[in-house]
Amino acid sequence: MITIYHNxxxxxxxxxLQLLENSGQPFEVVKYLENQLSFSELKNLIKKLGVKPEDLVRKNEAIWKSEYKGKIMTDDEIIEAMVTNPKLIERPIIVNGKKARIGRPADKILEII
Known part of the structure; x- marks a missing residue:
């Protein structure tokens, strides 16, 4: 089953989301701002994406600039910042089995569906 972490x-x-709807494949939508991810869920997503936690951070968000920018942080501290402030998580994230992609640009989604 395909999952989209969606805002x-x-x-x-x-x-x-539109690309997934047009694909005709079944998928589920997780509105991650409403149903916040746990630390372990986010860590697992990052592993599937094959990126560093910092690569998943939206660095132009005000909360990042005011609270975290310029600080030396461990990967776990960055993940915890995203768990605490889910607006910091880059979106959308699409997961299909053991594969995941950040859907920016949207055609990246086609690589795994």
């Missing part, structure tokens, strides 16, 4: 207020996330 309905984000244009790029809506584009990713």
């Amino acid at each position: 309905p207020r984000c244009r790029k996330s809506r584009e990713g």
Whole structure:
């Protein structure tokens, strides 16, 4: 089953959702701002993405700039910051089995569906 971690207020996330809808494949939507991810769930997602935790951070968010920018942080501390402030998580994230992609640009989603 394909899963999209989605923020309905984000244009790029809506584009990713539309691409999945057009694919005709079954999928589930996780609105991660409403149903926050646990530390272990986010760590598992990062592992599937094959990126460093910092690569999943939206660094232009005000909370990042005011609370975290310029600080030396461990990977676990960065993950904890995203768990505490889910707006920091890049979106959308699409998972298909053991594979995952950040859907920016949306055609990255096609690599795993």
